[in-house]
Amino acid sequence: MDASGEAIILGGLEPGQHKVLIELADPTHNVITSETVTLMLPNPKR
Structure with a gap:
């Protein structure tokens, strides 16, 4: 969960x-x- 408004950084992904x-x-965590x-x-x- 991220509500910061900042970029999402994905680390550790292989090529x-x-x-x-x-x-x-x-x-309430319902997907919009x-x-x-x-x-x-x-x-x-x-």
Whole structure:
């Protein structure tokens, strides 16, 4: 849960494709809307 209004930082993800589900909920934790975001993290250059 994050109500700070700041960016969401995801750490510890391995290179490759990831799907992240973001849900917006009201104060009683009922989901108002949601969206899945697909991220592609490249291999670090050596």
